[in-house]
Amino acid sequence: MTNPTNVVTVLGATRNFFKVGHYTLRRLAADAPQLTLRLAIPEAHLAGQAVSDIAVQLRDWNPADPVSLADVLAGTDTMLMVPPIDRRVEVGGMYLRAAQKAGVQQIVCLGIQFAAGQCAMADEAAELERLLEKSGIAFDIVQLPMFLENVLYQCQSIAETGAFTFPVDADQPFSYITCDDAAELFCHKILAPDSVDLSDALMSHHTQVTCARWATALAEVCGRPITFVRQSDEHFVTSLAKYGMRRRAAEQVLGLWERIGAEGDVAATNTAEQLLGRPTTDLQTWTATHDCCFGPAFAACPHPHPPKQHMFGAA
Template sequence: MTKSPQVVTVLGATRNFFKVGHYTLRRLAADAPQLMLRLAIPEARIAGRAVSDIDVQLRDWEPAQPASLVEALAGTDTLLMVPPIDRRVDIGGMYLRAAQKADVKEIVCLGVQFTPGQCTMADEAAALEALLEKSGIAFDVVQLPMFLENILYQCQSIAEAGSFTFPVDVDRPFSYISCDDAAELFCRKILSPDSVNLSGALMSHHVQATCAQWASALSEVCGRPITFASQTDEHFVASLAKYGMRREAAVQVLGLWERISSDGDAPATGSAEQLLGRPTTDLETWTKAHTCCFGPAFTSCPHPHPPTQHMFGPA
């Protein structure tokens, strides 16, 4: 009797599907064609346009109907769980109850770089980790810093106004990782769960960077001055609202930046590099590789972007 293929499901709460889930599915499709891949996300057929060129099952589910999530996860062996910032514990708890009913064997869950008491987002992440511990499902919670891809929300500003902004001082160091590097770590775990441990250390590039360094890198690849301006708290919260984030969740993201500003980011580590067996992608190299994201043709460049721009293409 032929053994059924291992099913790997990427689970998310919104169709804002252009970062780690997107890169993980693409890496698995290329490196492990024996797997059955699935995207379980509300309005999956819309988000699925971003991976229409690879073999991925699309499973819709309705957040107000937990039973629909159980159905979407049925048959899943390994779950890449991308909990939302907004109502992380409530929605993450729903994910876990569905995973239990669907008999999921392993979960790789995205976490944050801080520990309880350092910011609200860290408190929420820790509360969700406690639920994971009680679930009876094997899991890794992956401590992750800022994704370099977060700047892709500002392509238009960089292309048209030559500027970008975050709520942090220009010379304040932050830790980071690229989504592709994070995805490769997840793939290593998915393909060899017993020999890879992604819990317990920050998965970041081995050195930190500043927005001053990023402005310099952007200026070099764009061939014109790109400037950075520290963003006010209210402007930052309002900018996230444009992408549909509730104010309460936006304030949590702001709290993470406030922690970086006041006490510093979690220190960079070499753990990701050690696990990958190669150097992780540095900010300058990533920026150069994404030059097309920051010019006037950014809406038609090949890299995945936030869905309000172009990544889903025509219906």
């Protein structure tokens, strides 16, 4: 039986804090106020402004200095581990060594939908899983598809040009989940570790979607035409590299989309809705409830958004 959790730390290597970590902390603050919550990412004092209304300890650490992780994990019982795309195995191994020294009892680690041999990112995810197995710490690696929140990188493009883009054909189906649904699953695991297994299946909405369908949903919400344009591979890579991602890591993200385009995405499942005890959020509903993200006032929208330096256009 896993010991009760008292301190939960969301650990990441970038200040790109607007997805599952953000929603998980908010849910825990509301559902388990007895817990001590901690956000441990570079420049946490800046990212922490997004959760300034709840009780969260902010801890900065330097990815170039592994020693700096010791303090941020001190006293942590459960760690929500957000491995970076860039140097996933190297940085993930650093996480785990620090977690062992800190006495972390449980890790919930974000994974991807593909298995080793299917794309480069999957190979690194599998290598990190082997390190988790060797760590001696109880863990779940959660197989996750695309987050709908990924389109929030393109709010400016949708607002100003009426277009969004990904490196995939308009009619190619892919699986998805919302960050809030994923966060609720994580909270179930954190609060009752022995009651749920998040490693068993893809945690997704029960049906897939296409970018063409998403363009239609956006147009309905915005009340104006919204176009999906397939992004060239090179533009995708250079866009990510321009805003701080090393080319090798950007190529891994491209490889994930290439796998979806060539072989199809992993099939959607209903496992997430079974574990949640309710339907997961569908694309149409999510898009409608985020209508303020796609208009001229998107910068003042109350929903969590990427840091500005991560925004890229659809040119």
